[in-house]
Amino acid sequence: MLGLVFTLLISSLVMLAPSASAAEVTTYTWTASGDGHYGSNTNPTGDAQQTLISRILADGTQRHFDNGDCSDGGNADDYPIIKSRYDSMGVPYHISKGNHDKRDAIQSIFNLPRQYTVVDGDYAWIVLDSSHMYEYMNPYDHYFLAEQLEQHRDKMVFIIGHVPQRVL
Secondary structure, eight states: HHHHHHHHOOEEEEEOTTSOTTTEEEOOOOEEEEOOTTTTTTTTSHHHHHHHHHHHHTTTTTEEEEEEEOOOSSSSSSSHHHHHHHHHHHHHHHHOOOTOHHHHHHHHHHHHSSEEEEETTTTEEOOOOOOSSSSSOOHHHHHHHHHHHHTTSSSSEEOOOOSSSSSS
16 A cells, blocks of 8 residues: 555666657656655654665666655654655655645745756656646746746657646
């Protein structure tokens, strides 16, 4: 059951980079997970996060994304522990806010802007703030997404968020 909580969305991708020819295949391994719910009944001490990190490192991940609900109740004391564990991985990681996360606390501990874009070579990941369940994307968020998609037309783009956001 706990394995379902930490769903590993992508363990390895072999991608044809937008600037590559058909003969040039690039391997880039990145992972994404979410709903760790540190402090919940099913993950009270974060052991599931440690298991996930071991799996991430075993897969040879070059970059990791946590798409939110890092803490079950948004407890501000959870985030330094979670951050310390991710810091120990030794690979770049990025956090998106989920509906269980306390926005101010997670942004402060992880030094997160509201939303941001990560670019690495021919790839771009647009990390959205989807900390409110199933709401319409506000105009600022919609503008940010449209702007980033236009700016990175020459890249393979992935959009990372906790829950789908509806567009007006």
